[in-house]
Amino acid sequence: MLAEDYEYVIGGDPDRDTIDLAVLDTATGRTRAHLAAPADGVGYGRMLDWASQHAPGRRVWALEGTGSFAAGLADALAGAGEDVVEVGALKRRRGAKNDRLDAVRAARSAMARDHQASPRARGLREAIRALAATRHAVLISRTKAINELKSLIIVAPEHLRASLRGRPLARQLDRIEAMTTSADATIEHRITTLTLQSITARIRFLAAQLAELDPELTQLVRQHPAGPALLAEPGVGPVVAAQMLISWSHPGRVRDEAAFACLAGVAPLEASSGQQTRHRLNRGGDRALNRALHTVAITRMRCHPETRAYQARRTAQGKTHRDIRRCIKRAIARRLYRIMESAARHSTT
Numbered sequence: 001m002l003a004e005d006y007e008y009v010i011g012g013d014p015d016r017d018t019i020d021l022a023v024l025d026t027a028t029g030r031t032r033a034h035l036a037a038p039a040d041g042v043g044y045g046r047m048l049d050w051a052s053q054h055a056p057g058r059r060v061w062a063l064e065g066t067g068s069f070a071a072g073l074a075d076a077l078a079g080a081g082e083d084v085v086e087v088g089a090l091k092r093r094r095g096a097k098n099d100r101l102d103a104v105r106a107a108r109s110a111m112a113r114d115h116q117a118s119p120r121a122r123g124l125r126e127a128i129r130a131l132a133a134t135r136h137a138v139l140i141s142r143t144k145a146i147n148e149l150k151s152l153i154i155v156a157p158e159h160l161r162a163s164l165r166g167r168p169l170a171r172q173l174d175r176i177e178a179m180t181t182s183a184d185a186t187i188e189h190r191i192t193t194l195t196l197q198s199i200t201a202r203i204r205f206l207a208a209q210l211a212e213l214d215p216e217l218t219q220l221v222r223q224h225p226a227g228p229a230l231l232a233e234p235g236v237g238p239v240v241a242a243q244m245l246i247s248w249s250h251p252g253r254v255r256d257e258a259a260f261a262c263l264a265g266v267a268p269l270e271a272s273s274g275q276q277t278r279h280r281l282n283r284g285g286d287r288a289l290n291r292a293l294h295t296v297a298i299t300r301m302r303c304h305p306e307t308r309a310y311q312a313r314r315t316a317q318g319k320t321h322r323d324i325r326r327c328i329k330r331a332i333a334r335r336l337y338r339i340m341e342s343a344a345r346h347s348t349t
Helices: 041-054 071-079 099-112 124-155 169-177 187-223 227-231 238-248 257-264 287-303 305-316 321-348
Strands: 008-014 018-025 031-038 059-064 083-087
Touching: 008 099, 018 041, 018 099, 031 041, 031 099, 041 071, 059 071, 059 099, 071 083, 083 099, 124 169, 124 187, 124 238, 169 187, 187 227, 187 238, 227 238, 227 321, 238 257, 238 287, 238 321, 257 287, 257 321, 287 305, 287 321, 305 321
Parallel strands: 008 059, 059 083
Antiparallel strands: 008 018, 018 031
16 A cells, blocks of 8 residues: 555646645645646646645555546656556545545545556557557448448438448449539439538548558557467457557556456456356446457457357357357457566566
């Protein structure tokens, strides 16, 4: 626990433009000082000077939002050699709420925990995260545009709909781009053609963006020490490998493979009652990581011989499809975690 290693804990509650800090004495739990400073380079320097004055001994910073509003401060503190731990979203009871109180709550929350989480790594991991987030947003926009196009085709005038109905998307896009309107066309025909071509141009643009982002993501994943080993696993592609590296971050952040399974929401939850003993799926945790593991599990259950043999054996034992999938996801989480940890250790030796 922090009280065993540090004399002071500095809790931080960040906002977009400012960060509120509070110094707590670990021996007494008393709040020693408060500070609110701008969330910029000058403000970070002021915070370090303030910390040296009010927490002159062994100190650790407990920050909420190290992946968002406190990212700049966490990076500045790491560069200054300060110890930083990450505080999850604070659970607030009914009562007073302000930034000063939240800074104190962040410090007390960190002091009460047995296991501390370090902020996520920057550098290559942050580059992968930014690219993966952008790709995901582009993919959602492309899917939404395709759905808009399909809906518009359904209600289009018959002489337009007839040439598009029942054709693959690529052929539909080609035909829409080739459409023309005459001077005596009805307003419905002219506007429908215009909107069809507008949506088509959007789909083409988003598809070109995906074609540009996918090779970049693959290249970044391969640059990571654990990237090639992850990509060699059955069912793991660049998108899944990227999500694994984003959630895992760096060695030591997730203390063991059981904690990684909890993070992914694949650790079994007991749902026993009476004489029945069973476990169920966990619907908590990092849902993006859970989705990535689900993709690997479904792929292996379809075409991986060892997984298919395991599925057949468990089915013969009376397990349901959902229970089998839960077990497979848990086993995959264990294996991929060990691969990332092993690759990271070998890269530093």
